[in-house]
Amino acid sequence: MQEKNLIPAQLAMPMRLPVIALLNKPIFPGIFLPMMINTPADLRAVELAEEAGGFVGLLLVKESHEETRTKESFYEVGVVAKIMKKVNLPDGSLNIFIATQKRFRVVKFVSKEVPFVVAVKYLDEIGDKNSNELKAMVRSLLQEMKSVSENNPFFNEEIRLNMLNIDEPGKIADVITSMLNIDREKLQEMVEILDIKERLERALMFIKREQEVSRIQQKVSKQLNERIEKSQREYFLREELKAIKAELGENNGDPKSMEVERFREAIAKLELTGEVKEQVERELEKFTMIEPNSSEYSVIRNYLDLIITLPWHATLNEAIDLAKGRQILDEDHYGLEDVKERILEYLAVRKLKQDAKGSIICLVGPPGVGKTSIGRSIARALGREFFRFSVGGMRDEAEIKGHRRTYVGAMPGKFIQGMKVVKSRNPVFMIDEIDKLGVSYQGDPAGALLEVLDPEQNATFRDNYLDLPFDLSDVMFIATANTLDTIPHPLLDRMEVIRLSGYTEDEKVEIAKRYIIPKSLKKSGLDKTHVRYDRSALKAIALGYAREAGMRHYEQLIDRIHRKVAKKVALNEAEELPIKITESSLEIYLKRAPFKDEETKKITRPGMVVGLAWTAFGGDTLMIEAVALPGKGGLQLTGQMGDVMKESATIAYTYARLYLANKGKDSDQRDFFDKHTIHLHIPAGATPKDGPSAGITMASAMISLALGKQVKKGLAMTGELSLVGNVLAIGGLKEKSLAARRLKIKEVIIPKANTKDLQEIPEHVKENILFHPVDRMDKVIELLFSEE
Structure with missing residues (x-):
């Protein structure tokens, strides 16, 4: 900020001014306004001002909440004002009318105690007031201000005329800025700007922001009014429709009646019998009698929604083809011959004996050996729907058997949720991480699983939320675990264990060639023309980097190699394609092997x-x-x-x-x-x-x-x-x-x-x-x- 020399001494404004502290925001030059004076320091400052010709300095304080002020509490630039009139009030305070004159900068504080008296130097504006550029900016500023004032009741006609009568560009910027809703710090910055062009630019920026706020405010207000009008209109129309239906003797036109009719038709198609039919009809009758604004209304409606979406009789036709089953297992998995044989034996029994009872398999093995993918392959071989969920770390029995409907936010358990998703009575359910079940004050999930996995009990499984017998005997359950030691013995006793031991390095090489590398290439945006592996490199990864039983870490290493290759291809850094991955070049991509010669x-x-x-x-x-x-x-x-x-x-x-x-x-x-x-x-x-x-x-x-x-x-x-x-x-x-x-x-x-x-x-x-x-x-x- 540039400053000019002191104003000549012959001017009427004194070089020392008593200070009145401004708390909320600064005041700009060229404004006539009243001020309430009620603090002892400001009252004494007015007295000193009258002794010095009626001039007072207006300085903004940096922190308005400070009780004790020093000279560091004030900004350095303020405005000198002339006290035009003073009115004494009964309570001892004053109401003064001031006319602000000019900007000044504090040179020093003459007094060290309140009221403060400061030595000042007056500041002139910088810029040619008559230049065409400033005239254009003033015209633009007034035009923008006109659009703001039209939508703002604060700007009355008198204020608009006053702005048009101001002939100095700097004063126009000051007056307009003082009318806008701006932070006190930004207003103080405007007081300190002496360059007229910069001040006009800043005022234009403030007006643009005010226009945007005004536009958003109008949009929100319009949307709110439209929503209220629409709601009121719909309410009156619904009331009229009810009255018309009542006159005609028809009561099924309101949303509740339509919901009741929908549930009645859907329940009739289910062909329910016995206890289930009685309970559902009782809930439907209760639903017809309850008011929509009742808290129980949504509870019963959600319950009936669950009833009509569950597959009470829907069953996918199961045509077991052992040859196709073997083909699917071979396509999805390499090796694991003993595991495949056990699964094919199971499928053969299912083909000869159309009874799914006892269909509980537990796949046990280290991480990454393909337990979950084998479950998917079994579902494909059987032509069934597949639903998977993990019980690892589960501590709440309600996750298995559901919450009672009396609780807020009650939900059915995982098995009923799964049946709702698959919409079939005979899906394949995979229960992952069954060896990591927990126990807490909320119950024992392992104990709840006993009822689900017991063929003698799951034909009439009762979920706490559903509270009706639901047949799970046609579901094929497949559990996975890393170890049998932590599975409760009663639960383990209900499952047939199939062990997946892991892979040798030769099997890992074949799995990488057939499954992992093509999948990883696609994931990395590459193809066979970009990278080629030597068999020795794939074997070296298995021996030196990924010695664990599974393939998960091996796959992560292949992904890491392909990311580095993708970077080279994208940056055109590859000398030739395809990039050859050899045993000797592995350290470039994977760093040093953690397993050497042991x-x-x-x-x-x-x-x-x-x-x-x-x-x-x-x-x-x-x-x-x-x-x-x-x-x-x-x-x-x-x-x-x-x-x-x-x-x-x-x-x-x-x-x-x-x-x-x-x-x-x-x-x-x-x-x-x-x-x-x-x-x-x-x-x-x-x-x-x-x-x-x-x-x-x-x-x-x-x-x-x-x-x-x-x-x-x-x-x-x-x-x-x-x-x-x-x-x-x-x-x-x-x-x-x-x-x-x-x-x-x-x-x-x-x-x-x-x-x-x-x-x-x-x-x-x-x-x-x-x-x-x-x-x-x-x-x-x-x-x-x-x-x-």
Whole structure:
């Protein structure tokens, strides 16, 4: 902001002015208006002004709520005003009439206490008042102001004439701005602008905004008036129609009567019988008697809406074609031959025996192995509707059996909602994450599922909201879970378990080629001409980046590669197409492989043994490490073990002590555990581990440590150890065998009782692994060490 020199001293306005504080907004020059003076400081300022010729300075305060003010409380630029008339009021306050004259800037505060007196320098406007540009801007400003004033009752005819009589552009901008509804800070900015052109531009901007606000206000007002008029018109028309219908003896013309007739016709088509028919007719009768403005009206209407949309008799024709079923399963899934065989056996029984009772399958396996997609394939093979919902984390029993209608916002449970969606009596319902059900004060969802999944009960399933027997016996239920351990036994007892163990690296390569890569290319906007994979690269992804049992992470890695390829294609950075993805170029797209040669799981010293474990995410290998510290004996365990695993470690320690005491070659071996404290550790200490199947592994680690002999390389084991040295059966042998194959294990010690489970393991998994079935820990020790 530019300023000019002080006004010559011969002018009447003084160089020192008493200050009146403005709280709400500043006042512009060239305005005549009244002011109420009622504070002691402002009353004293008026007295000082009368002593100095009647001139007073008007300054806006920065914060209007401040009680104690200093010189920093005021803006620097204000307006000088001449007190034209003063009227004393009975309460001691004053009413003064002022004429504002000119802008000024505060040079300094002469007085340090109220009333403040300031030394000022007066400010002149900048710009040629007679220029054609300013004249055009004034004309435009007056034109815009005219359009605003026509729609605003505040601008009367006298104000419009006064604006037309002002001949100075700067004053026109000041007067118009003072009339608009603008923030006090923006008004103060206008007071501080000396350039006439800039002030006119700012005034034009304010008017434009006022026009927009006025336009929106008119639009809202018009819409509101139209809505009120329409509502009133419809009300009178409805009342007239009721009167006419009453005169003619017809009462079915109002919306409620039409709703009643609609429900009556729909219910008649359902051909309901017994209890259901009586209850529905009773609800319909209640609906006809209740007033539409009653709170119960919408409750009954929603209930009847649910009744007429449920498939009480609608059933899709089920034509089971085993050849087509096999084709669909092969199209959707690679491998999983034993799973496909089990499903085809089930379909064959359904084809021969037209009875769906007992149709409850539980697909159990690690994440990403295709449990949900297998459910969709079964629905396709049967030609049925498919409905899926997850019960993972569900804690409210009402999610299964619905809420009672007495509650506000009551809804039916998931199964009745699903029947309403599919509109068929025999759909395929997939219940995902059944192993992650919760329990809370709101009930036990697992207990509610028992009624749904029990073939003897679900023919008359009662949802709390519906409160009528509904037949779910034709529904085929498919549940999915990662583990069986957390499924309540009564619920598990009602399901047929089919295990999905996971995929080998060769199967992952084929799945990637047939399903994942084409799907990911389409998702990324690419095609086969943009990228080509070497088989070695796909296998390297399975071995080095995605070793888990499922394909979900593998698919994410393929998507990551395609996003980087898409970027190169979009930016024309590719040297040639298609871009070749080789094993050596994987690090460019996926960075360094997290799994290399598993150096941490190689046997390097006595006391180290590789064990096989089963987890909810598939099979895995565990390195058991044992070291001896001089001491008086004892066992220390680390590695986040569960209670069962800690008990197995104690049994292994007891057996190892007994074995060395009886079969030790010398006194050092026989007394080894008496003179040393054993520290047993399982790496990946942040990962919880539990179960008894590491018993022989922990005993082998302690015996290897005591004998000072290193366990044979390429050997892994699994088996539960009893206190007297028996090797007991374990579970998850197939998953553990897959983990051993990924680690390139050559020999695996297993319990003899699990020999029959070897038949379920695919031949290509067993091909390079030598299994040693044992029933005693003595035989395990014989297999531990290389021949000398």
